[in-house]
Amino acid sequence: MSEQREYAAEAERLLRKVPEHPDDREELLLAAAAQWILAERPAEALPLYDALLDPTSDPVSDPALVQALKAAALWDTGAEQQARELAVAVRAQAPASLPPWQIIGETFEVHDDLPAAAAWFEDATDHFLTPDEVTYEARRILITRHRVRRLLGESHDDRDHLADYVHSAPVPLDELHDPKRLWSLGSDDPAEVRREIERLRTELADHRAALSRPYPLAVLYWPEAELIALLTRYPVFAADYGSYPEHLRSVEQALHALSATGAPFLGVVTATLPTYEAYARTQTLPPATPSLPAAYATSLAARGHATPWPPPRNTPCWCGAQIPYAEHCGRPGTA
Ligand SMILES: [Zn+2]
Structure with a gap:
């Protein structure tokens, strides 16, 4: 085989x-x-x-x-x-x-x-x-x-x-x-x-x-200002990410779907446009390459930058809002 x-x-x-x-x-x-x-x-x-x-x-x-x-x-x-x-x-x-x-x-x-x-x-x-x-x-x-x-x-x-x-x-x-x-x-x-x-x-x-993978399987999250900057410079990603509220929901949904398949060790990695572009340079690829965000997410997770998901009760939400996860992105019905 x-x-x-x-x-x-x-x-x-x-x-x-x-x-x-x-x-x-x-x-x-x-x-x-x-x-x-x-x-x-x-x-x-x-x-x-x-x-x-x-x-x-x-x-x-x-x-x-x-x-x-x-x-x-x-x-x-x-x-x-x-x-x-x-x-x-x-x-x-x-x-x-x-x-x-x-x-x-x-x-x-x-x-x-x-x-x-x-x-x-x-x-x-x-x-x-x-x-x-x-x-x-x-x-x-x-x-x-x-x-x-x-x-x-x-x-x-x-x-x-x-x-x-x-x-x-x-x-x-x-x-x-x-x-x-x-x-x-x-x-x-x-x-x-x-x-x-x-x-x-x-x-x-x-x-x-x-x-035995020593780092979590991570989903990439773009904070609002970073997402706007990304889509302004690389409109090719607009269809993938949609609006900021849509992006927030789809990150949470992706994590739920991965969790339902039994995938252990899930996490969220937070993207910034400058580090994304720097990563693209290390890979000698144009930043608009469709598969690059996923590779960037894995590289962030492998270097220890992932926030474990779901976050423990009463810790701030993975999206950076100073509100507990259970009352923010993890609110029932959000995902
Ligand atoms: Zn949140």
Whole structure:
């Protein structure tokens, strides 16, 4: 399959960059490992995770994340017992960040150990859910826990009701997590079942690649004065962005749509015309190039300029208005 060859080539390209960019070693090795997973060659990812976890090299920013990715890759190569042992080691650290919890739980899930996945997400809910606030992390975990429990045919408990309550998308969770929709094993046609399994595998690999991306998937936001300046100088973008209120709404809508696909780590990056034009010069492209704003957004996010979305309750809105998100762009009905 040529797609898998492309992933492998990308992994090799990233690895060739490591010697000349030692400061980006962690980012490059994680990205290369994610490409090997997408290429369905998990055995090639294992030495990269080991290199990152090597106690004699520079410590990585989230060791539990690397261990979780390694556990997933181990199980993919058939080393189930080692993967389970590593999951126990990750659990013992009670990781502060969300991705290690998601990766291990979904590893149990994709290898059909649903009871272990359910127990894992129960622990994760205990870990992230606090009585006073449903944080971003708690919401993601509640929604994943809901999916696994629905696959197991469990009836709703209080936490499932809370998941329904915090899930803000047009399709209700119960329908989204319908086991028939998730896993059409009711089919008698083996080709259809194989296709469905293939689809789930690809989704999971994409998801894992996204989790090991060390920066958020970011949507570009132009403040009003910057948007006017952009459209005055490069009218070609007028059709994409429309008026400022339309632009505000479409940023919020794009983030909701990405979130509904399960994309983890979303963010907003704020554009300015001078930095945009400077970026165009570094790319030796005219600023009016249609694909350039997206590349500029990724470059801002990769350099740590993204505001996480959705913003925590009672912090100012991502658009810069000194009003909490929930009362501004996140107001129900806005998106
Ligand atoms: Zn706003």
